[in-house]
Amino acid sequence: MFDFSRPIDRRGTGSLKWNQPDPAVLCMGTADLDFASAPAIRQALLDLADSGMYGYYAKPEAYYRAVTGWYGRRFGCHIEPQWVLNAPGVWVAARMCIDTYSQPGDCVLVQAPHFSPIARIIDCAGRRMVTNPMVLKDGHYAIDFADFEEKLRQYRPKIYFMVNPHNPTGRAFTAGELQRLVELCDAYGAVLVADEVHSNVLFDGHAHHPILGLGQRAQKIAVLITSASKAYNIMGLTYATVLIADEGLREQFAAAMGGYSMDFATNIFSVAAMTAAYSPACDQWLDELGAYLAGNLDFLCQYIAAHIPALQVIRPESSYLVWIDCRQLGLPPEELRALFLERAKVGLTWGEDYGPEGVGFERINIGCARATLEEALARIERAVKALGAQ
Known part of the structure; x- marks a missing residue:
């Protein structure tokens, strides 16, 4: 049993969350x-720190086993080890996808309400954001598919950037909703980039359906970005796992990674933490x-x-x-x-x-x-x- 009931005072620790001018807030x-x-994450970091060796390391086989095993255990989703790439964070991965799969001036489609970082990323990349407002009825948000298809038809976005589970509404999209989104993106030639970083905590019997678990049509057009950061509280060890089944999409992303040396110069503490988080020990x-x-x-x-x-x-x-x-x-x-x-x-x-x-x-x-x-x-x-x- 783990104790989550004990308050931890984070004031004065440098925490961004608790960095308020008024200490009473x-x-x-x-x-x-x-x-x-x-504890297993902490121990993995302590073991690495105690080794005294912090040079270049290849990601170990244990890391790939942890990622693929975690998807199998949590979601019944098969992931091939060669699909597993990385980036130094979810938003870095998002920007890399925008740069890789679109050109300046292209449109990127997002659901609304949308978190401000994606708007900034799209703008800084010289792309145009198009929104698909979700419909709120009786305390529940639903995708407006008619509007979604109209935005695809009218603006021809190169990328649909999906956040699932959705921030801030908390929707965990159903398999049927996701299949419809895949069908529409495929029909209109949009790459589906899925931020699934909030998938580790679910309520009331709801399920998360990884986009790459929806079959070959989804795997042909989708890039899945995730991280152990949100659920395992390792945001400061910035790291994102990028899963790409399609060889062509994967090669494009890998080429972008090489240009930034993002695969060769990986933070070894981040890899150790991610390996532990995705292992059965956690x-x-x-x-x-x-x-x-x-x-x-x-x-x-x-x-x-x-x-x-x-x-x-x-x-x-x-x-x-x-x-x-x-x-x-x-x-x-x-x-x-x-x-x-x-x-x-x-x-x-x-x-x-x-x-x-x-x-x-x-x-x-x-x-x-x-x-x-x-x-x-x-x-x-x-x-x-x-x-x-x-």
Whole structure:
């Protein structure tokens, strides 16, 4: 049994999540966990550090076995070792894909609400972002396939950049939804780049379907980007696994990697951590983490329904990031931010960072000890009630 209930004070440690000018603020924004990583990961890093040898190393066979074995155990998905490439992080991999599979001036299609980094990456790459707004009905987000196909037809994007599970809505797309997306991208000649970094935490019996597990048609057009970072809390060991089944797509990406020496000069501590994370030694830790986070999610939903009914939780199917509908408060973004940050002293990820579809929403990170979550919600309750009393 692992103890996730003990709060860990991260103030003053250099944590980006907890780097707030006001030390009274509870930081519930940036997507990392306030839990120590799995013991097997820590031990792998200690063993490497104790060796005193930090030169160039080839990735060991154990790493490839860990990646392919993990996909088999967690998702029943067969991955060939030769499909496994890497990059120094998910967003680096995303930019490499944009540079590799499109040209300046081309369009990149994304679902909305969308996280601000992908908009910046597309813009900095000299491409144009086209959005496919998701439809919110009865607390559930759905893909607008008619709009998706129209955007493919009208703009002819070279790339569809998919985030699945989706950030910030928490949707874990069904196999049927994914098959339809694959069919449309294939029909209109778009490479499907799937960011699946949030796939390790699932709720309420929902499943994650890796894009490369959907058959040959998907494997012909898809690039899968993932990392152990989000679930195993190793974001600082920046690393992403890039899985490409199609030989042509893989050769293109490998050529881009070679241009940056990204395969030869790999951080050996990142590889050690990833190998440990994907090994069976961390399976129980991940399962217990998921159970603890499910308890946090239930607590959040019940507390808000009972004490802050002006807010609506968009219950996620995955991840530890929860999208909150605050539109009933009737506040513009700057006043909504002030309500949470200045009055409640709770730092969130602000909805307007997700584009126009995010205005009136905020994202809260429940990857913390229950006591921290309880305190944050109590603060928010007091601030909202004080707002109504004015």
